[in-house]
Amino acid sequence: MKNIENMQLYLIRLGEISLKGLNRRFFEKQLKANIKLKIHPYHNLIEREKGRIYLYVDSSCPEETVSNVLRTTFGVVGFSKAEVCVKDFDAVVETARRVIEKEPFSDGKGTFKVEARRADKSFEKTSYQIEAFLGGVVLERYPQMKVDVHNPDKILYVEIRDSAYLYTTPVSGPSGLPIGTAGKGLLLLSGGIDSPVAGYRMASRGLRLECLYFHAYPYTSEQALQKVKDLAMILARWNVGMTLFVVNFTQAELWIKDHSKEEEHTLMMRACMMKVANKVAEKRNCQVLVTGEALGQVASQTLEAMCFTNSMSEKPVLRPLVGMDKQEIIDTARKIGSYETSILPYDDCCVIFSPKHPLVKPDTQTETESFREMNIEQLLDKCVEEIEEFSFSYRV
Amino acid sequence: MHYFDWSATTPISESALEVYAEVSRSYPGNPSSSHALGLEAKNRLEEERKHIASLLNVSPSTVFFTSGGTESDSIVLSSLLNSPVPGTVLTSAIEHSAVLEFRNTLQNNGWKFISLRCPGGYLAPEAVREALSPEVRMLCIMSVNNVTGTVQNLNEIVSVVRAYSKETGRNIHIHCDAVQSIGKLPFDILLSDIDSCAISAHKFFGPRGVGILYNRNKGLLSLSKAGGQEKGMRGGTENLPGICAMGKALEEALSSLEENYRTVLRYRKMVEEAVLECGYTVLSPLSDSGQAFSPYILNISVKPLPSEVYLRILGDKGFCLSAGSACSTNSRGKAESVLEAMQIKPQDRMSSIRISICAKNTEEEVIALCEAIRQTAKEFK
Numbered sequence: 001m002k003n004i005e006n007m008q009l010y011l012i013r014l015g016e017i018s019l020k021g022l023n024r025r026f027f028e029k030q031l032k033a034n035i036k037l038k039i040h041p042y043h044n045l046i047e048r049e050k051g052r053i054y055l056y057v058d059s060s061c062p063e064e065t066v067s068n069v070l071r072t073t074f075g076v077v078g079f080s081k082a083e084v085c086v087k088d089f090d091a092v093v094e095t096a097r098r099v100i101e102k103e104p105f106s107d108g109k110g111t112f113k114v115e116a117r118r119a120d121k122s123f124e125k126t127s128y129q130i131e132a133f134l135g136g137v138v139l140e141r142y143p144q145m146k147v148d149v150h151n152p153d154k155i156l157y158v159e160i161r162d163s164a165y166l167y168t169t170p171v172s173g174p175s176g177l178p179i180g181t182a183g184k185g186l187l188l189l190s191g192g193i194d195s196p197v198a199g200y201r202m203a204s205r206g207l208r209l210e211c212l213y214f215h216a217y218p219y220t221s222e223q224a225l226q227k228v229k230d231l232a233m234i235l236a237r238w239n240v241g242m243t244l245f246v247v248n249f250t251q252a253e254l255w256i257k258d259h260s261k262e263e264e265h266t267l268m269m270r271a272c273m274m275k276v277a278n279k280v281a282e283k284r285n286c287q288v289l290v291t292g293e294a295l296g297q298v299a300s301q302t303l304e305a306m307c308f309t310n311s312m313s314e315k316p317v318l319r320p321l322v323g324m325d326k327q328e329i330i331d332t333a334r335k336i337g338s339y340e341t342s343i344l345p346y347d348d349c350c351v352i353f354s355p356k357h358p359l360v361k362p363d364t365q366t367e368t369e370s371f372r373e374m375n376i377e378q379l380l381d382k383c384v385e386e387i388e389e390f391s392f393s394y395r396v
Numbered sequence: 397m398h399y400f401d402w403s404a405t406t407p408i409s410e411s412a413l414e415v416y417a418e419v420s421r422s423y424p425g426n427p428s429s430s431h432a433l434g435l436e437a438k439n440r441l442e443e444e445r446k447h448i449a450s451l452l453n454v455s456p457s458t459v460f461f462t463s464g465g466t467e468s469d470s471i472v473l474s475s476l477l478n479s480p481v482p483g484t485v486l487t488s489a490i491e492h493s494a495v496l497e498f499r500n501t502l503q504n505n506g507w508k509f510i511s512l513r514c515p516g517g518y519l520a521p522e523a524v525r526e527a528l529s530p531e532v533r534m535l536c537i538m539s540v541n542n543v544t545g546t547v548q549n550l551n552e553i554v555s556v557v558r559a560y561s562k563e564t565g566r567n568i569h570i571h572c573d574a575v576q577s578i579g580k581l582p583f584d585i586l587l588s589d590i591d592s593c594a595i596s597a598h599k600f601f602g603p604r605g606v607g608i609l610y611n612r613n614k615g616l617l618s619l620s621k622a623g624g625q626e627k628g629m630r631g632g633t634e635n636l637p638g639i640c641a642m643g644k645a646l647e648e649a650l651s652s653l654e655e656n657y658r659t660v661l662r663y664r665k666m667v668e669e670a671v672l673e674c675g676y677t678v679l680s681p682l683s684d685s686g687q688a689f690s691p692y693i694l695n696i697s698v699k700p701l702p703s704e705v706y707l708r709i710l711g712d713k714g715f716c717l718s719a720g721s722a723c724s725t726n727s728r729g730k731a732e733s734v735l736e737a738m739q740i741k742p743q744d745r746m747s748s749i750r751i752s753i754c755a756k757n758t759e760e761e762v763i764a765l766c767e768a769i770r771q772t773a774k775e776f777k
Contacts, residue, residue: 218708351746352700 004045007056009084010066011167015077015175018051028053030206031075031178034240038069038394055079067171072237074204076173080157083166089124092164096134096156099166100141104154111148112138116158123160130158174204179240182206185318186277186286187235189213189244191227191348194292194321196235196338197329201320202290203239210284211235211242212277214249219350228348229390230341236392238336245284246388247276252379253353259374263359264367266300267308271371272380274312279384281315289313294321294329299358308364312371398761401716402599403542403576403693403752409601409645416603416641427634428623441636444643451646452578454585454610460629461639464607465575466494468594469536471609471618471630472571473498476534478617482506483533488519489737490543492573494594495536496733517546517681517738521556528560534569539583540576543734543750544680545693547581554589569613575599579649580692581657585610592616597638602645606638656755657691663753663762664691670766671696674773679740679748694751695735697744701776706749709776713768718750 012035017027032046035055042061047054057066063081070079083099085091099105105112116130125133134156135147159165187199189211199209213228229244236242252272260268277289293301300309310317321329333339359367408416419440425433427441442456449456462468473495476485482505487495489511499509508531512523519537535557540547550572557568572593577583579600585593595608609629622631649656665683672678677697681687698706703719710717735745753762 218712219705221704221708350705351702352705 004056004084006059007043007045008059008061008063008066009082009165010055010057010070011080011082011165011170012053012055012070012076012173013078013170014051014053014075016177017075027075027178027181027206030181031073034073034075034178034180035069037240038073039066068237070173071171072174073178073240074174074176074206074238075178077175078170078172080167080170085164085166087120087123087160087162087164089130092130092158092160092166093134093137095164095166096137096158097141099168100138100156102168104169105138105142105156108142108144110153111146111151112154112156113147113149113152114138114156114158117160119159119161130160134158174238176204177206179203179206179238180208182208183288184208184210184284184286185288185290186281186284186315187211187290188273188277188292189228189231189235190292191224191231191342191344191346192292193333193339193342194294194297194329196231196292196336196342197332198290198292198320199235200238200332200336200338202318203235207288207290209235209239209242209290210286211244212247212280213244213348214247214273214276216250216253216350216353217248219250219253219352220348221346223344224346224348227341227344227346229392231338232390233392234336234338234341236394239394241394242392243284244390244392245280246390247280247383248386248388249276249383252376252383253350255376255379256374257353259376260370262355263357264362264370265353265355266358267305267362267367268371268374269353270300270305270309271312271367272376274309274317275377275380276383278314279380280387283384287315289315289317291317291319292321293319294324294326297326299360302360304361304363305359308362308367311364311368397714397716398757398764399716400751400753400757400765401718402754402756403750404718405598405604406601406754408598408603408641409648411648412602412641412645415644416637419637419640423636427636428625437636441634441639444636444640447643448608448639448646451643451650452585452608452610455612458610458612460609460611460626461634462607462609462626462630463605463635464598465492465573465594465596467630468592468596468607468609469494469571469573470498471620472534472569472592472594472611472616473502473536474619475616476502476507477505477619479533482508484508484510484529484531485534485536486524486527486532487511487536488514488538488548490514490517490519490541490546490734491536491538492542492575495538495573511737513739514546514737515739516687517541517544518687519548519553521549521552524553525556525560528557528568530564530566532566532568534571536571536573538573538576540574540581540690540693541734542576542693543748544695544738545576545690546681546738547577547688547690549688550588550590558589569616576690576693579646579653581690582653597642597645600645600649602642603638606635606642608642652755659755660753661691663757663759664694666762666766667694667751667753667769670769674770676769676773677744679735679738679744692752692754694753696749696751697740697747698749698772699743699747702746703748705776706747706772709772710768713772715765715768718752719748 043058045056070076083095085095114131114134116127118127155169185207187209189195232242232244256268423437425437427438445456449459502509570590572590574593575596578595591613592611597606598604618629621628679695681689
């Protein structure tokens with residue numbers, strides 16, 4: 001038996017992971033490792049059981065820290081702070097009285113139910129008896145509250161296993177699959193609204209991300225770079241840390257401007273970005289690229305343009321936002337806390353590189369030829385050689 | 397760093413700083429207190445009012461101390477809200493946002509707010525004449541535009557208004573934002589026959605957060621009476637050290653006004669020449685155009701480079717310049733709106749750079765700036 005004295009218990013519910021078959025342990029193990037890492041340096045112990053995880057954290061760790069960690073850890077469907085007591089009915093009742101003094105019961109309003117599970121069938125009361133008695137305890141304390149077993153506002157859970165566990169309605173986690181269970185991808189991060197959301201979406205499926213940003217100083221500002229660093233930092237919470245690579249893209253942009261037709265500038269720039277991203281991904285063992293493109297959002301995101309940029313990449317390009325509406329993207333950006341940073345007015349592309357009338361329906365073969373004629377490969381290699389690296393902690 | 401953004405702000409002069417420190421030490425009392433220290437402070441305040449009034453050649457009773465140009469403008473414009481019957485305010489379309497931002501407030505209170513077009517940066521007296529109507533209560537016109545340095549034909553504009561008033565018997569208050577004039581160009585408040593004018597100390601090496609409202613219109617009722625300081629024109633404890641330091645800075649600026657003007661004009665011509673040589677457009681009046689301009693401000697277009705990119709390039713070369721005006725670079729498009737009102741093309745507006753010069757710049761610095769402009773033009777075509 002682990003020493004759990006002076007430790008607070010949190011009960012974590014798992015969703016999709018618990019549906020896994022033989023590889024369930026792999027997902028659970030990764031989730032456990034992610035949580036442990038994020039809560040460190042606070043001492044913590046984790047026990048796994050089907051469909052849930054019991055997390056014991058040193059009681060010196062603020063509740064807010066644990067909550068921030070769990071709310072940003074993919075794989076967590078919900079969590080509650082739990083109270084543990086000995087398997088004695090009086091002790092259970094006593095603990096229940098304590099639990100309902102706190103949120104969400106403390107306001108004494110609305111509807112509730114008590115839900116008991118008795119794994120240890122030798123316990124002196126049946127689940128139904130526990131529910132009925134504790135329901136009475138709640139009503140006695142909060143006479144204004146009403147029982148609603150179908151759609152209650154609040155739930156008091158009681159589990160009788162090796163000990164008795166009591167907890168209330170869980171706080172939602174982000175669901176998804178634990179970071180690191182789906183390989184590694186390179187996210188093309190701009191300072192806009194979309195790419196951080198694209199990163200979040202893929203990370204929620206367990207893809208560990210690294211980010212790549214194309215900086216064109218003095219055409220784009222230091223503030224624009226800072227903004228991207230801030231976004232990488234926000235994603236680091238979800239991604240259990242983040243590495244950001246910054247490519248000095250000025251010479252490449254100028255080369256494109258001087259060596260391609262104006263209407264092709266954006267396409268050529270995207271092609272160069274794909275080339276650089278492939279080289280970086282190769283070096284960093286990233287299996288895929290991730291972009292924030294949404295079909296038809298701007299000229300470089302038409303189907304034809306995407307076909308062309310796709311053809312410039314050897315690695316598969318994942319575009320999780322491709323079918324999403326802008327409003328949906330904005331809603332997610334707000335949810336993950338990247339929106340306010342994304343809308344800061346520092347452009348990540350200078351107007352002088354944006355053609356007035358960009359090509360919207362490019363022909364892949366023609367553009368591939370234009371790209372070849374630019375003869376820019378050497379310059380792109382140099383970009384990769386001179387890349388700068390920044391690391392961000394997963395601390396939340 | 398070589399500073400060429402003097403129209404945004406100037407550092408406080410050594411002697412003004414000394415006065416600031418000395419007054420802070422010697423006059424700890426609140427001028428509104430009736431004890432000995434309060435009275436001493438009050439006397440010092442009134443002494444400074446007289447000093448500043450004599451420098452500006454106006455009566456001390458018309459000098460009100462404020463926190464700066466923006467507040468002085470605000471006191472005058474917001475006073476209109478005291479009027480039971482709304483009327484019309486005329487302004488030039490190239491006023492500072494301290495004035496133009498009153499549009500919504502006044503309109504929401506039933507006022508008509510008409511900003512008159514200024515082709516080339518000048519408000520034509522005829523345009524003012526045409527806009528005058530029996531409803532007009534106030535005209536706001538800046539003497540020197542902060543974005544391009546155009547100097548308005550104040551005398552003629554004022555005489556058009558006064559003639560109309562004489563004809564119709566209707567009084568029209570004329571307010572002038574003189575923030576970019578005082579201490580730089582000859583500006584006689586009395587002779588210009590305006591009713592009120594806004595002055596800011598930090599534009600002429602005084603401290604920040606201090607300014608003057610000149611007002612001779614006894615009917616002007618301030619919205620901010622508070623403790624009744626400044627005869628109810630501007631409540632709040634007077635910034636005595638700041639006010640005295642401003643007096644010192646003004647004295648200095650006025651004593652070397654002509655000499656400074658000549659130096660700055662010479663510098664401006666040097667920069668103008670370099671700019672034209674590079675093929676850039678000068679958005680301010682050219683020195684030899686015969687139009688009235690302040691040599692302290694030179695606005696150019698560095699097309700095709702956007703202003704912010706040019707500022708970074710010159711910043712890296714060690715020069716502080718600004719895009720449009722420093723008051724508006726954080727809120728996109730405002731400096732542009734002034735340039736738009738001047739009917740300057742969108743591409744030039746996006747590439748507009750304000751170089752503001754001062755006699756404190758050395759000739760070497762100006763030469764270095766010209767060289768940096770030429771070099772940048774070659775490097776970034």
